[in-house]
Amino acid sequence: MTRVETYPTLAEAARALGEAAYMAGGTLVMRDVNAGTAPPRLVRAADPELTAISAAGDSIRLGAGVTMAQILARPELDFLHEAARRIGGPQIRNMATVGGNLFAPHPYGDLAVALIALGGRAILAGQGTRPVEQIVRERERPPLVAAIEIARPRPGAFGFAKVARVKPKGASVLALAVLAPREGSTLRGVRVALGAMGDHPLRSAGAERALEGRPFDAEAIARAARQVAEGLDPPTDSLATGWYRREVAGVHLARLLESLRGGRA
Ligand SMILES: Cc1cc2nc3c(=O)[nH]c(=O)nc-3n(C[C@H](O)[C@H](O)[C@H](O)COP(=O)(O)OP(=O)(O)OC[C@H]3O[C@@H](n4cnc5c(N)ncnc54)[C@H](O)[C@@H]3O)c2cc1C
Structure with a gap:
């Protein structure tokens, strides 16, 4: 009771x-x-x-x-x-x-x-x-x-994406959010957060290191995509294995960063 x-x-x-x-x-x-x-x-x-x-x-x-x-x-x-x-x-x-x-x-x-x-x-x-x-x-x-x-983020500096098998309301295979403020052409104060990549939502130190203080270009985005799951051990559940989450995180981060860079987020 x-x-x-x-x-x-x-x-x-x-x-x-x-x-x-x-x-x-x-x-x-x-x-x-x-x-x-x-x-x-x-x-x-x-x-x-x-x-x-x-x-x-x-x-x-x-x-x-x-x-x-x-x-x-x-x-x-x-x-x-x-x-x-x-x-x-x-x-x-x-x-x-x-x-x-x-x-x-x-x-x-x-x-x-x-x-x-x-x-x-x-x-x-x-x-x-x-x-x-x-x-x-x-x-x-x-x-x-x-x-x-x-x-409040500056216009175009913030984006969120969720990857789910059932749309529109399935639980996350992965969730990503990026704050990518620019000073001129340089990224300053970047924060990359991930959901379903650990026991709780967390930041990606690897992706942030790849982007911070760099021009917002294809090279930085590719580096962030390679490093996003660095040091992370995502859980395996009925939606996805930890291995799969590690494999796809970079692809989805690159898409989100490209949409921010192109002003489409
Ligand atoms: C069918 C279904 C689908 C869902 N889909 C999603 C989804 O797609 N994405 C998603 O993120 N979540 C999803 N959820 C989970 C949940 O609905 C959300 O995460 C929601 O925001 C939880 O808020 P609540 O107020 O209902 O929490 P509650 O059930 O009231 O509490 C959840 C926990 O938070 C603690 N808590 C609540 N408020 C506070 C506070 N102010 N301070 C300290 N502790 C607090 C409680 O003690 C408890 O431990 C889903 C749940 C269901 C049942």
Whole structure:
């Protein structure tokens, strides 16, 4: 038997959490409830701050309880639309939240991939801020996230791609996101994030090294494609083997980089 406790603020939910699990949209937590594997207590917060979006300027804040459908309803968040649109079907997108996506197990976490490439920071309930790429590793005992902050990318500097066997709503064989800002003809501040290439979304040090400080040309793209899976050990599951993921990651990264270089992303 699982008991659900709903608190008016995130601070109160944080105090009540203890050994309970936090539930946001519940698209994953409710599966555990149905399977009888959920903890006896689930904690929720009805805090309006959780569903607030501030996206007027270049500094963007998404409450952790913002859903994929809410993101898709905001034209000023268009750079996140491809990632949000590729998450589940319409019913899932109506419930699935930003915060839940950070801790969704492999092969999920498509939006988290985009947030990592964008250099997102997680604002924690009463415990400061941390880079998204760090907190996604904390699946066992996730810190309670209040919101995510990201900087709006310059037009044409950011792209996301998802490779799935079932379109439009299959889970990821692979997800990729690239932030490729340019200073003149040189790439500066490149971030390449990958989903389904490890236990959690992560950055590709090999691809970033191949691109950073170089002209955005065919040679740099080919080098990034060769190095993208360097040091990574992708999981094998019913969608793809780890070997296959390693083999195709470079092809898809090269396509995404070419589309950014040509201004088509
Ligand atoms: C049919 C189906 C299809 C799906 N397709 C996709 C897909 O294509 N891509 C994809 O990425 N995901 C997919 N998912 C997984 C899931 O729906 C999403 O990842 C979603 O964003 C999870 O959010 P949620 O609010 O439902 O999380 P919940 O189920 O509420 O929680 C998931 C986990 O996150 C933790 N959590 C939630 N919010 C917070 C917070 N604010 N702070 C700390 N911890 C928190 C919970 O404690 C729990 O451990 C799919 C799920 C289903 C059932």
